[in-house]
Amino acid sequence: DAKTTQPNSMESNEEEPVHLPCNHSTISGTDYIHWYRQLPSQGPEYVIHGLTSNVNNRMASLAIAEDRKSSTLILHRATLRDAAVYYCILRSGGSNYKLTFGKGTLLTVNP
């Protein structure tokens, strides 16, 4: 699986937007960009995914660079409940069933 690079940690203030970056310079044309998050003492939770175009859902937005070598997960108004480890994962569009998790970014939200 192609590798992703994320900052180890980030901080944000409540009710402010948060931009979580992810670099994936070795991404292939069929790789989807998936984001998951893991709240303390819980299982990972799907956040959003995309291929080429920017994506929005009720949880977040995903901005994908034109060359697809990086992406940014955007939380529009951080809440204390958004404090979690956020994982950026490349998932092959082929027959690979695996999600391979990296270290992720620990997001701290300050009140």
Place this chain on the structure above:
Amino acid sequence: DTAVSQTPKYLVTQMGNDKSIKCEQNLGHDTMYWYKQDSKKFLKIMFSYNNKELIINETVPNRFSPKSPDKAHLNLHINSLELGDSAVYFCASSQDRGRDGYTFGSGTRLTVV
């Protein structure tokens, strides 16, 4: 209402014992997975079943044996438990190879003493 449910939530057992963790999903997904999260918080895939057929079998000791009686259930049986097996085990499910995301359970914390 729980989409992916695991039992038990906590499991404390002695070295050498045999134990099972059960997982059920009510999402109608065709693929189920077991992941292990160790003390350093790395999540690693162990097994995956698609429509009751084993499709992923990572480098896992053969003391670990998954069993899928039907596509809604994937159980994990562990023989001769060792201290290093202590971890949180997560079950997950997906449809169509997870293109639209995976749904994880809340985990089973296994402690071997």
